Amino acid sequence: MHRDTVFDLIGIGFGPSNLALAVRLAEEAGVSDLAHCFIERQPEFGWHRGMLLDDCRMQISFLKDLVTMRDPKSRFTFINYLFERGRLADFVNLKNFYPTRVEFHDYLSWVAAAFDERVNYGQTVIGIEAVKGEGKAQDIEALRVFSRDAEGREWERSTRALSVGIGGGPQVPPAFAALGTHNIVHSSQYLTSIDRVVGPSNGARKRVAVIGAGQSAAEVFVDLTRRFPHVDASLVIRSSALKPADDSPFVNEIFSPAFTDIVYAQPRDGRRSLIERFRDTNYAVVDRPLIEQIYEMLYLQNVSADPRHRLLANTGIETAVRTAGGQIELTLRDRLNGHARAESFDALVLATGYRRDTHLDLLDSLTPHLGEALAQGDVERDYRLVTPASFKPRIYLQGCCEDSHGLSDTLLSVLALRSDEIVASLARHTSQDRSASRTPTFPCTTRRFTAACATDVSQ
Numbered sequence: 474m475h476r477d478t479v480f481d482l483i484g485i486g487f488g489p490s491n492l493a494l495a496v497r498l499a500e501e502a503g504v505s506d507l508a509h510c511f512i513e514r515q516p517e518f519g520w521h522r523g524m525l526l527d528d529c530r531m532q533i534s535f536l537k538d539l540v541t542m543r544d545p546k547s548r549f550t551f552i553n554y555l556f557e558r559g560r561l562a563d564f565v566n567l568k569n570f571y572p573t574r575v576e577f578h579d580y581l582s583w584v585a586a587a588f589d590e591r592v593n594y595g596q597t598v599i600g601i602e603a604v605k606g607e608g609k610a611q612d613i614e615a616l617r618v619f620s621r622d623a624e625g626r627e628w629e630r631s632t633r634a635l636s637v638g639i640g641g642g643p644q645v646p647p648a649f650a651a652l653g654t655h656n657i658v659h660s661s662q663y664l665t666s667i668d669r670v671v672g673p674s675n676g677a678r679k680r681v682a683v684i685g686a687g688q689s690a691a692e693v694f695v696d697l698t699r700r701f702p703h704v705d706a707s708l709v710i711r712s713s714a715l716k717p718a719d720d721s722p723f724v725n726e727i728f729s730p731a732f733t734d735i736v737y738a739q740p741r742d743g744r745r746s747l748i749e750r751f752r753d754t755n756y757a758v759v760d761r762p763l764i765e766q767i768y769e770m771l772y773l774q775n776v777s778a779d780p781r782h783r784l785l786a787n788t789g790i791e792t793a794v795r796t797a798g799g800q801i802e803l804t805l806r807d808r809l810n811g812h813a814r815a816e817s818f819d820a821l822v823l824a825t826g827y828r829r830d831t832h833l834d835l836l837d838s839l840t841p842h843l844g845e846a847l848a849q850g851d852v853e854r855d856y857r858l859v860t861p862a863s864f865k866p867r868i869y870l871q872g873c874c875e876d877s878h879g880l881s882d883t884l885l886s887v888l889a890l891r892s893d894e895i896v897a898s899l900a901r902h903t904s905q906d907r908s909a910s911r912t913p914t915f916p917c918t919t920r921r922f923t924a925a926c927a928t929d930v931s932q
């Protein structure tokens with residue numbers, strides 16, 4: 474029987490969360506021998522490419538990059554990136570803490586390039602399996618991670634710990650889910666799909682509705698009005714007005730790493746109430762300058778008596794159906810006077826936000842071993858899923874711990890420190906494993922493929 478090597482850590486997803494972790498692992502001398510790799514479904518590094526609109530800015534200071542809050546002397550700071558790109562002096566002249574997302578994407582890609590050998594790009598993780606030891610206790614000793622590449626080949630790797638950093642999934646309201654994707658796109662795929670979704674003019678004007686009142690909706694709305702001279706855009710919002718994100722300094726302290734301790738120390742209800750109280754820092758809110766830009770655009774088209782674009786406030790969507798001609802007919806109800814009316818659109822952009830529960834599907838097969846912990850989101854302060862004593866592998870969750878760790882969990886704010894906390898935990902537990910000589914005792918009979926510890930199970 475062939476016994477395979479086992480990784481100390483596999484990171485699923487290689488967005489900013491696991492990228493920050495890769496940096497921390499590389500910079501912490503005490504963990505240099507941890508065998509680890511990452512699996513990312515995109516063919517190369519990409520940070521919300523579908524929303525990489527030209528002039529949109531970061532919603533966070535560049536000083537909250539992947540490392541500075543932990544170690545401003547790291548070579549992976551945004552400032553060092555600017556220096557190496559030869560733009561430091563020019564950036565200083567901008568007098569702006571908020572780079573464009575295009576520039577921040579370039580910074581993240583620059584960091585990611587340093588870890589190319591650690592990342593298996595172009596592979597989607599499709600399942601996780603618990604591996605029992607052969608000892609009497611039959612404890613779960615490790616996890617098998619299954620992934621599939623673009624050619625349909627399946628890969629299998631074994632690990633003692635997982636870091637799940639798969640981000641959010643598109644939140645598609647049920648009214649739209651049944652309509653397919655013919656002329657409907659979620660904002661996360663805006664740039665990659667909008668030309669197809671809107672289609673050519675062919676001499677006719679196109680009516681496009683953007684659904685949502687958050688930052689994505691506002692950015693998409695403005696972009697549509699600029700990108701397509703033949704589009705009449707309607708921004709459909711349930712609320713009475715586009716509301717500004719509260720980024721005032723005292724409120725902004727909730728995104729400081731120290732606030733994570735405050736949230737985590739609360740009982741469940743207290744955590745929820747803190748999150749609700751500060752919801753308008755992040756969800757269904759828009760940067761003030763963008764609100765002012767939209768207001769002015771709508772005002773100016775009234776001055777020129779050419780009102781092509783609209784903001785439909787207080788407007789709920791009751792039904793969405795496809796017409797015989799392929800348009801989408803929405804039943805819109807005015808939430809103030811209760812009146813309903815039908816309007817048809819050639820295309821829809823759903824800027825309806827993100828789900829943060831996609832890790833549940835990925836880890837579903839472990840439920841029999843984990844009990845209620847997964848569904849209830851029982852996570853330790855060090856982001857480790859609570860597991861029974863018989864379940865030895867560690868599962869670190871990043872970006873899906875908002876309920877326990879607060880609003881910064883889905884954002885970039887705490888990445889530098891969170892990666893530090895996870896690596897400290899990983900180092901502690903790995904050294905315990907080693908001092909207990911917990912070597913793997915599970916069988917692995919499949920043939921090894923190219924990557925160390927990876928197996929192509931399709932052969």
Ligand SMILES: Cc1cc2nc3c(=O)[nH]c(=O)nc-3n(C[C@H](O)[C@H](O)[C@H](O)COP(=O)(O)OP(=O)(O)OC[C@H]3O[C@@H](n4cnc5c(N)ncnc54)[C@H](O)[C@@H]3O)c2cc1C
Nearest residue numbers: 486488489490513514524531532597598639640872884885
């Ligand atoms: C348009 C937009 C702009 C934003 N701007 C900001 C901002 O300015 N400031 C801020 O603090 N936050 C911002 N956010 C919030 C955002 O969540 C964080 O910036 C950041 O992306 C979180 O990083 P992450 O690695 O946790 O998730 P993601 O960036 O979503 O990365 C997850 C990665 O996992 C991969 N993946 C998913 N499933 C699998 C799988 N099964 N197998 C393999 N790989 C998988 C994905 O391809 C992706 O690369 C923004 C969000 C959006 C949508």
Ligand SMILES: NC(=O)c1ccc[n+]([C@@H]2O[C@H](COP(=O)([O-])OP(=O)(O)OC[C@H]3O[C@@H](n4cnc5c(N)ncnc54)[C@H](OP(=O)(O)O)[C@@H]3O)[C@@H](O)[C@H]2O)c1
Nearest residue numbers: 530531532646685686687688689690711756757824825826
């Ligand atoms: N520049 C940037 O850095 C940038 C750009 C884009 C996004 N982001 C970030 O990405 C995250 C998500 O932002 P987001 O704008 O994508 O999502 P969001 O803030 O969660 O907003 C989703 C919007 O969709 C609306 N909605 C949901 N279901 C609906 C339905 N059935 N009918 C009508 N409306 C519905 C919500 O309406 P209600 O308000 O009525 O609930 C809400 O306004 C945030 O952290 C944001 O800061 C950042």
